[in-house]
Amino acid sequence: MKAKGWATPYIIWMAIFIVVPLFLVVYFAFTGENGFTFANISKIGQYSNVFLRSIWMGAIATVISLLLGYPMAYMIARIPAKRQSVMIMLIMLPMWMNFLLRTYAWMSLLEDTGLINRLLQAVGLPQVHLINTSGAVILGMVYNYIPYMILPLYSILTKIDGSVIEAAQDLGANGRKVFLRVIFPLSMPGVISGITMVFVPAVSTFIISKMLGGGGNLLIGDLIDMQFLGSAYNPNLGSAISLVLMVMILICMGIMNQFDDGETMEGGMMI
Amino acid sequence: MENNVLVSLENVTVSFDGETPVLKDFNLSIRDGEFVTLLGPSGCGKTTILRSIGGFITPDSGDIYFNGVKITDLPPHKRNVNTIFQRYALFPHLNVYENVAFGMRIKNKSEKEINETVHKMLELVDLKGYAKRGVGKLSGGQQQRVAIARALANDPKMLLLDEPLSALDMKLRKDMQSELKKIQQTTGITFLFVTHDQQEALSMSDTVVVMDKGVIQQIGTPEDIYNEPKNAFVADFIGESNILDGLMLEDYVVSFAGATFKCLDKGFEKREPVDVVIRPEDVKVTEAAKGMLRGVVTSLNFQGVHYEIIVDVKGFKWMIQSTDFEEVGKEIGIILDPDDIHVMKKSEYSGMFGDYSTFSDEMEEDINAASSVDGEAEE
Numbered sequence: 103m104k105a106k107g108w109a110t111p112y113i114i115w116m117a118i119f120i121v122v123p124l125f126l127v128v129y130f131a132f133t134g135e136n137g138f139t140f141a142n143i144s145k146i147g148q149y150s151n152v153f154l155r156s157i158w159m160g161a162i163a164t165v166i167s168l169l170l171g172y173p174m175a176y177m178i179a180r181i182p183a184k185r186q187s188v189m190i191m192l193i194m195l196p197m198w199m200n201f202l203l204r205t206y207a208w209m210s211l212l213e214d215t216g217l218i219n220r221l222l223q224a225v226g227l228p229q230v231h232l233i234n235t236s237g238a239v240i241l242g243m244v245y246n247y248i249p250y251m252i253l254p255l256y257s258i259l260t261k262i263d264g265s266v267i268e269a270a271q272d273l274g275a276n277g278r279k280v281f282l283r284v285i286f287p288l289s290m291p292g293v294i295s296g297i298t299m300v301f302v303p304a305v306s307t308f309i310i311s312k313m314l315g316g317g318g319n320l321l322i323g324d325l326i327d328m329q330f331l332g333s334a335y336n337p338n339l340g341s342a343i344s345l346v347l348m349v350m351i352l353i354c355m356g357i358m359n360q361f362d363d364g365e366t367m368e369g370g371m372m373i
Numbered sequence: 374m375e376n377n378v379l380v381s382l383e384n385v386t387v388s389f390d391g392e393t394p395v396l397k398d399f400n401l402s403i404r405d406g407e408f409v410t411l412l413g414p415s416g417c418g419k420t421t422i423l424r425s426i427g428g429f430i431t432p433d434s435g436d437i438y439f440n441g442v443k444i445t446d447l448p449p450h451k452r453n454v455n456t457i458f459q460r461y462a463l464f465p466h467l468n469v470y471e472n473v474a475f476g477m478r479i480k481n482k483s484e485k486e487i488n489e490t491v492h493k494m495l496e497l498v499d500l501k502g503y504a505k506r507g508v509g510k511l512s513g514g515q516q517q518r519v520a521i522a523r524a525l526a527n528d529p530k531m532l533l534l535d536e537p538l539s540a541l542d543m544k545l546r547k548d549m550q551s552e553l554k555k556i557q558q559t560t561g562i563t564f565l566f567v568t569h570d571q572q573e574a575l576s577m578s579d580t581v582v583v584m585d586k587g588v589i590q591q592i593g594t595p596e597d598i599y600n601e602p603k604n605a606f607v608a609d610f611i612g613e614s615n616i617l618d619g620l621m622l623e624d625y626v627v628s629f630a631g632a633t634f635k636c637l638d639k640g641f642e643k644r645e646p647v648d649v650v651i652r653p654e655d656v657k658v659t660e661a662a663k664g665m666l667r668g669v670v671t672s673l674n675f676q677g678v679h680y681e682i683i684v685d686v687k688g689f690k691w692m693i694q695s696t697d698f699e700e701v702g703k704e705i706g707i708i709l710d711p712d713d714i715h716v717m718k719k720s721e722y723s724g725m726f727g728d729y730s731t732f733s734d735e736m737e738e739d740i741n742a743a744s745s746v747d748g749e750a751e752e
Contacts, residue, residue: 272524273476275475
């Protein structure tokens with residue numbers, strides 16, 4: 103009974119700020135000037151290239167984050183505990199800085215007259231066009247979201263019982279096999295949550311693509327932004343796009359979780 | 374083959390983080406096919422020995438030989454020994470079958486051979502039909518059996534067991550003791566077993582190595598260790614014992630507790646101070662007038678098989694185990710035959726183990742020792 107009483111303010115809070123807005127999104131998505139309509143949803147078809155590009159770039163950023171973040175998390179999890187906290191601090195430090203500021207900083211680095219190009223010029227190399235490319239957008243995504251990959255990986259890797267690793271060595275596994283057959287499978291929950299935590303914001307970002315991608319790298323986030331704040335003002339279409347994006351992310355997460363469950367429950371042969 | 378040395382440690386010294394060495398110039402040989410137990414209190418270095426043989430600790434100096442070959446610097450995965458870890462260390466992401474098959478998969482054995490071996494091993498440890506279970510849902514005893522099957526499936530020359538039964542309850546522990554002994558006998562694999570439980574050591578081993586502070590106090594058969602302890606530490610650690618200050622008057626004659634007794638020990642100097650051990654179950658109780666020593670019963674404790682009687686003899690509290698009831702406060706006599714008395718040389722442990730006046734404290738210590746098993750891993 104007591105617990106129920108405590109939960110009430112949270113339930114009210116969630117109802118006002120989560121459930122109601124969700125309903126509003128759904129409502130706007132299926133309404134137009136003449137009431138109920140599927141027009142908004144069907145219009146999304148013409149933006150399929152934007153959807154594909156968002157998913158593609160989000161996926162690449164996620165894969166790069168995983169490839170860079172896993173060794174990092176693994177390394178941190180193995181150093182002495184005191185240095186671990188320093189390393190984790192260093193990883194979180196950029197997150198304390200404003201997101202916009204961080205992305206602006208990259209802008210001034212990548213510009214045609216930016217720091218990188220000036221350095222290249224100074225050593226006599228030709229200029230490289232970096233800003234306003236899809237590469238710059240992916241770089242921005244990786245830079246901004248990689249802490250969300252490292253942290254869950256780090257926390258799961260530190261939780262792996264050292265004696266399990268010793269047992270694998272004891273049973274004849276060399277370093278590579280210990281990793282492939284024991285450490286990596288046991289870190290799967292961390293991999294899954296890292297992927298989710300990077301992929302979801304990367305797919306729906308709009309600041310990064312706006313600042314680093316120029317006009318040619320329109321993402322779903324930018325599209326939604328335009329419907330509400332931009333020139334193409336159309337909240338109904340914006341809601342519809344948001345709804346589709348939400349459904350897509352839900353499906354992605356569902357697939358990931360399915361994979362995770364299968365791994366931990368049944369075990370079996372990974373490799 | 375029976376008496377060939379399988380593993381030997383030569384002048385092994387191990388220290389952690391530059392602290393005082395856990396082992397210093399340690400020497401030990403283990404024969405092929407033996408069931409050897411390392412017995413000692415927490416922190417005595419027994420787990421360190423096991424981990425050195427397993428390859429998880431590299432000694433600061435000294436060498437370890439396996440089948441005559443130096444393995445001091447060989448990594449664990451290249452050693453033909455397998456370990457049963459204290460907390461089993463089963464792979465939580467694999468089911469029972471895959472846990473047992475792990476070592477064989479690493480060695481790329483054929484699926485047919487793996488299948489046969491896994492089922493044979495599961496049968497050996499009495500876990501037929503558990504192959505598809507997840508290990509998380511097994512009881513402690515079952516997990517232990519999986520760990521044993523997993524180790525044995527690699528066909529090791531030697532099995533290292535690190536207090537494998539300490540996490541099990543009393544009843545299960547007894548069952549697993551006899552089961553381990555049986556497995557050792559049927560497979561003929563050399564077992565090196567680490568424990569702080571003297572009863573476990575006595576009931577299972579061919580050879581017991583009693584250790585304290587990184588030093589071997591005594592090596593021998595369980596009977597030797599129990600009947601002929603070398604010093605006060607061994608006498609106190611193995612079973613119950615009354616340890617008294619004595620004086621060896623001449624061969625076969627010793628005096629203690631204000632009286633002179635015949636004994637079976639010789640080879641001491643004349644009037645050499647000694648430690649005298651008398652096991653509680655060897656003491657015979659009689660009427661006060663007929664006793665070689667007299668004392669007053671101060672407490673009586675029913676233990677099932679026998680009574681534990683504490684008797685005050687001139688201020689020294691003896692423990693006596695007797696099947697007869699004696700009333701508290703009554704004066705009784707004690708009779709000791711020559712073969713009830715065991716005489717030991719004085720050692721650094723002399724005088725450290727008093728009489729049974731602080732009996733309850735000692736019991737508490739035992740309980741503490743048993744519950745601080747976890748600390749052993751960091752030893």
